[in-house]
Amino acid sequence: MKKKIVVLTGAGISAESGISTFRDANGLWENHDIMEVASIEGYHRNPSLVQDFYNKRRRQLLEVEPNLAHHFLNLLENDFDVTIITQNVDDLHERANSSKIIHLHGELRKARSEYNETVVVDWSNDINIGDFAEDGYQLRPHIVWFGEMVPMMETAIDEVLQADILIVIGTSLQVYPAASLIDYTKNNAPVIYVDPTELSNNPSIIQIQKKATEAINDLRNILSDYSVE
DSSP: OOOEEEEEEOHHHHHTTTOOOSOOTTSEETTEEHHHHSBHHHHHHOHHHHHHHHHHHHHHGGGOOOOHHHHHHHHGGGTSEEEEEESOOSSHHHHTTOSOEEESSEEEEEEEESSOTTOEEEOOSOOOTTOBOTTSSBEEEEEOOBTSOOTTHHHHHHHHHHOSEEEEESOOSOSTTGGGGGGGSOTTOOEEEEOSSOOOSOTTEEEEOSOGGGGHHHHHHHHTTSOOO
């Protein structure tokens, strides 16, 4: 029986494919205040601005490809039972053919009703004002914004509780509730943290202070010690 690996990924892994993040030093995301384009209040104030912002993000997906780290996580499925929990809204894990992916913060290539968050459709084009869901309400990006609940959080917690190994890649663990997932690991489950910045001085966490694509050999060597049961 394969050991279970849960991988929590953040913006860092997608940044290596060319997707911009909002954790820039100036606090802006594509020259917008975060709360203008990534909060439910911002959407209510200016839905056209927010729709346009995510239309541009959706178009950007056509210009990027999964990188070596995305493909490495897919290859791990040969030896482990792998579930990816991602904070990213892109589809790069899907395009790298990982089979079990939980999107905590939504998906750019889906749209949903403004009124009912369960009315969700696949959507690869721009969302325009006047594009309606099947319930008759305006379509909006299927994104979890600041000020909204994270509907997949309980599912993610259940996965981490079962993990034999937790790998955290490309996230500073500053955004909650996603950052709290690390607290749900079993007492004997190793936690491997991959990011150029140091997480803490916690000796129980294996830290690889490299970008995701640069850490592949380190990860491979560490995981080789955890043989298939």
